[in-house]
Amino acid sequence: MTAAVEMQSDAAALEAAALWCVQLSEGELTEREWAAFDAWLAQPGNADLLQEAAAIWQASGAIADWPGVIALRTRALVDFRKRDRRRWMGGPSWSMARMAAAAAVLIVTMVSIAWYALEPRGYRTGIGERQVAMLADGSHLSIDADTAVTVRMNDRARAVELADGRAKFDVARDPLRPFTVAAGDKLIVAVGTSFSVERINGEVRVILYKGQVEIRDRADTARQDDGARRVLLTPGSEFVAAVGSGRPAQISRPDLSQSLSWEQGLLNFDQEPLASAVARVNRYSARHVVLADPALGAIPIDGVFRAGDPDAFVDGIVAVHPMRRRVDGDEIVLERR
Template sequence: MPPISADEQAAIWCQRLAGTMDLGDQAAFEAWLAEDPAHITLLEEAAIIWHGAGEVADSPEMIRCRAEAVEELRQANARRWSRTFDWRRWAAMAACLVMALGLVGYFLRDRPASYSTGAGERRIVQLEDGSRLTLDGSTRVDVEMDRKSRRLKLLAGRAKFDVAHDALRPFSVLARNRLTVATGTSFSVELLSRQVRVVLYEGRVEVMAQPDSGPPAVLVPRSSGNSGLVPGRELVAPTTRDAVQITALNAPQSLSWETGMVHFDGQPLSLAVERMNRDAQRTIVVDDPRLADLTVSGVFNSRDTAAFIEGVTALYPIVAREEQGQIILRFKAAAK
């Protein structure tokens, strides 16, 4: 059997220090430290690796923790010939190192990364796994990844997800109470006031209802006559009920928002206004619920609020008034 390397010895001692050592173990550990001053550094590195805190090794908390631990180890090494060496101090120091590394690693690992855009802004983000996010205006996405899963939350707006294939780590996007799960595909998720829209461009996804407690439920079960959501189609899922609708769409046209253009083909005015507001410097407000279901068709520059207002007021008996920095839409009769 080949001899155990110094790195492996350091890893073994790291684990044993976290437990209980008898007098024989303590003497062996003291002898191992005395063999080579480099063993102190190896032990420090092993502690970081063994406790899974490699990703936070350069954080201020970790640097301080490491400095204190190294100083304790050096002081202990300087006292190694003393018969009255206080091993209780050693055990306490080791326990503190274990706790500090574990808590710092947990605290930082558990905090998701957050990516956002302002009004009229577009952003492309490359994630650590190779996946790519394209964010629409006024959008926020939180990202949390570990060895078993890739979990994202769409908190506002719309984003397109080009997912790097990894069958062992599902890629999920939670938008309010609607969960979209994939392993390697291309799709977008849009969060609106009363619904979530999922467009599939490539691959396969499952869209599920995510209750406050309990497991998620598939919204579109596959059957002999139903293949679920397929590329080139959009799923519209209300957030207050489980009824969904799947419709065909022009895929290139549906991505026009990436270049700052929006296409409306008979969409309700309420939805059109929500999309225009992602880039608007002055928020548009539909002040009369009777306006909400009026349909809008056309192509608009998402930053050109004035052209959009001109279009809808020319098509319908709507008047637009600027009030307190907002553009208020009302029926002309009501305005009079």
């Protein structure tokens, strides 16, 4: 047997295994079909081929219920059945032309499934809404209210874009695929670790809970020389930098338990600038708090408030600071008194 004939034979065997895998996944077979399957399975090597095909098919299970994949799989089966599957199951009467046609259907289906698997996945929470998601690699994503996140994954990288709001990432360890979060003009790079990223009032804030992350300027990501600006964050540290600013970032050691209070629906402020506190309060309520004078935003505040209760927050502020509240439609205005 020539090499070309052997390759053709191997390809046909793999295609047959894939077709049987599709058939078995779609429901019960008739007695005649089971007999054909048993005869095929008894041939040397076919059991291993079926196991390989099943592993590939099962690997697509995470997206099997996506509408696009269901439609593609259905079309492939309909087309296959139209091409007279019984002649194929009968054995040698199956022509190479029909085999090629069925293989083409499978290729289109698998390529389309791969495209859907790599399609960017968007997460968006509304006012007062929090969400928890498990990513395809096993990483855990906790999303704060009024937050927009986009996730892209392939066999080389895991990339997240934080457009707005705040999210915490518990990253599954995978040294061959770095986990990156782009926020503003910063890129946070991790492997297996736990950290949060927030965009608020023109700043990017990163808190590292465990592991290690490297923070880069996105404009420098292609540079490998010493001129590239990079910060290696250690556990228990917070990185704060203004987007688009050339000023050095600030590194501090926050209270980690306090920084995670938002996951329990609490807003915990410790000498927090009022402007940042108001921005976080406004994530949880359609009734927004507004500062009549931007200068008020620099006033540091303390306290623990329940998310979604802007009135209690404002009451606490006016009780200890020289401010008063004024209601203007759906807004609660804080002004000097």
